[in-house]
Amino acid sequence: MKINVIGLGYIGLPTSLTMANAGFQVIGTDYNKKIVEKLNKGIVTFKEDGLEDLFNNAIKTGNITFTTEYQKVDYYIISVPTPYDKFSKKVDATYVVNAVKDVLNVCEDGATIIIESTVSPGTIEKEIKPIINKKVNLVHAPERIIPGNMIYELKHNSRTIGADSKEIGEKVAEIYGKTTDGEVVVTDIKSAEMTKVVENTFRAVNIAFANELAKICSHDGMNVYEIIRICNKHPRVNILNPGPGVGGHCISVDPWFLVGDYPQIAQLINAAMHINDSMPEFVLKRVSEVLEENNITDYSRVGLYGLTYKENVDDYRESPTLQLLEHQKEHLATPLKVYDPYIKEDIVSNQYHDLHEFLKDVDVVIIMVKHQEIIDNMNLLKDKIIFDTQNVCQLPNVYKL
Ligand SMILES: NC(=O)c1ccc[n+]([C@@H]2O[C@H](COP(=O)([O-])OP(=O)(O)OC[C@H]3O[C@@H](n4cnc5c(N)ncnc54)[C@H](O)[C@@H]3O)[C@@H](O)[C@H]2O)c1
CATH class of the missing domain: 3.40.50.720 (NAD(P)-binding Rossmann-like Domain)
Known part of the structure; x- marks a missing residue:
């Protein structure tokens, strides 16, 4: 055959x-x-x-x-x-x-x-x-x-x-x-079409819930990770981790199909997609607060670790880092520095291809993607101000979502 x-x-x-x-x-x-x-x-x-x-x-x-x-x-x-x-x-x-x-x-x-x-x-x-x-x-x-x-x-x-x-x-x-x-x-065909879109929508809505909790907790000085850790001890609660946004060609795209086809009905899905899409801007806002707290005004010494939409892959389509850079263009004159071990070609300005070179040129590191590389080399960040959107860094000098 x-x-x-x-x-x-x-x-x-x-x-x-x-x-x-x-x-x-x-x-x-x-x-x-x-x-x-x-x-x-x-x-x-x-x-x-x-x-x-x-x-x-x-x-x-x-x-x-x-x-x-x-x-x-x-x-x-x-x-x-x-x-x-x-x-x-x-x-x-x-x-x-x-x-x-x-x-x-x-x-x-x-x-x-x-x-x-x-x-x-x-x-x-x-x-x-x-x-x-x-x-x-x-x-x-x-x-x-x-x-x-x-x-x-x-x-x-x-x-x-x-x-x-x-x-x-x-x-x-x-x-x-x-x-x-x-x-x-x-x-049947239509059910098969619907199942696939529903699966990705389920993920998107659950991620949005965690992201909204992160915003609420940040607004009122609570630690979202501590809250989620304790809530998940409830036998019927399983909250996902918040993050810097959603990318790739599935979860950030497919739920929109339902919003487009059923705009009057798909209210929750619409809200969830907007929450996920708002996260890169939220990260940028949190970073500006961190810089202010540390009396830093020079954004040229701020670097984004990770360009892909998830860890340990080379796919950067619709990634939160790319979305964040779009917002940054609108609000900041100085472009942020960027590094990703999986992206060999230049796809954004100020992109580095060597971790050590990147770290030499930045004082503030925003961890956007939890590639194994950074988890294995976290000690290299010990003298930096760190904004960790992935909750992977245990160093004392770290800020979280
Ligand atoms: N990437 C994922 O993680 C993932 C997971 C599940 C489902 N999907 C779905 O699978 C589908 C494919 O996604 P992908 O990520 O593989 O896309 P992709 O962009 O990586 O690959 C698509 C390929 O199709 C080729 N192509 C397009 N039109 C063509 C044509 N008429 N004739 C010959 N080649 C053609 C393109 O050149 C490209 O190489 C999408 O519907 C996506 O939503 C993707």
């Missing part, structure tokens, strides 16, 4: 490798020539624990090739981006629509097109079905893996398969069942 995976990014690449390792013949297609060239040279295109091994094993099986061309196969897996429209908040399904159109140009009747990209409930019915001009089966198989633990989760997570016909759903479930130990649940 041949599978053509369309889109070889954070989701498509590990998915295609996992499929190849499970014994399927896989052709990975991406219209970005650079990605395909790199993969064909044996270079993995992003950092992720275990990805290189997964890649090398897949190549050894002889089951995988990479190309910019779409193929004539039995199964297609679409894993292209689904951003949201910043104005309407609705899902922007353009990439998925275009990828499906490209597939329809080459596929034959009887093929199955599996959409892994996250879409809001009803997107496949409203935006994909009208362009279908062949006898193909449409399936939705949303992906749940988290960067930083992708390879483990690909092998162990439960999956949701949404299909119009139970028979097609079961066939696709059988394919995914060969790649994961987790349960593969078959449902």
Whole structure:
């Protein structure tokens, strides 16, 4: 059985490798020539624990090739981006629509097109079905893996398969069942679309609750971490940690789809997303208070540790640090210094690529991301003023959210 995976990014690449390792013949297609060239040279295109091994094993099986061309196969897996429209908040399904159109140009009747990209409930019915001009089966198989633990989760997570016909759903479930130990649940397409968005919304709302507590506690001189630690001893309470904001392409994006589609109903979700989005600005405000308390006026000696949206990954899309830098541009003339061990290219001004160089040039360090590097080297900060948004620093000279 041949599978053509369309889109070889954070989701498509590990998915295609996992499929190849499970014994399927896989052709990975991406219209970005650079990605395909790199993969064909044996270079993995992003950092992720275990990805290189997964890649090398897949190549050894002889089951995988990479190309910019779409193929004539039995199964297609679409894993292209689904951003949201910043104005309407609705899902922007353009990439998925275009990828499906490209597939329809080459596929034959009887093929199955599996959409892994996250879409809001009803997107496949409203935006994909009208362009279908062949006898193909449409399936939705949303992906749940988290960067930083992708390879483990690909092998162990439960999956949701949404299909119009139970028979097609079961066939696709059988394919995914060969790649994961987790349960593969078959449902209808709209329910599958909704489950994925709801999962990320659940996370966003719970994070927002912790973030709002951090603001309340900060306002009235209470220690939010102490409060949460004690509350979580209650058998039915499990509060998450507050943080500097939310980034990445899931939790900071997908809940907006529900706000966009159900603006009158999705009030709690709307409020939660605004709270999470307000956190980088809140960090900036707290930092200005800390500087004032220490009689520091020179923002050029303030540095942000971490640019990615979470620890120990190289994905910086929508990251709280980037959001904070946007706010900072509006309010401060002096750009803050920035360092992240995972980002090798220059993506912002005043960016450092060496921890020691960075620390030489700053007196105040804002820990935005809890990369293992800083946890292992916390003693290097002992002479700095530290603002720790992640609650990882136990030094005496530390301020928290
Ligand atoms: N990144 C995550 O952590 C994550 C987790 C779960 C679900 N998702 C969802 O998975 C989907 C993919 O996300 P991603 O992070 O892998 O995106 P990505 O931007 O990393 O990768 C998408 C790839 O698709 C390629 N592409 C786009 N249109 C194409 C086309 N028509 N033909 C061929 N190639 C095309 C792009 O060149 C890019 O390499 C999104 O819907 C996202 O919401 C992402």
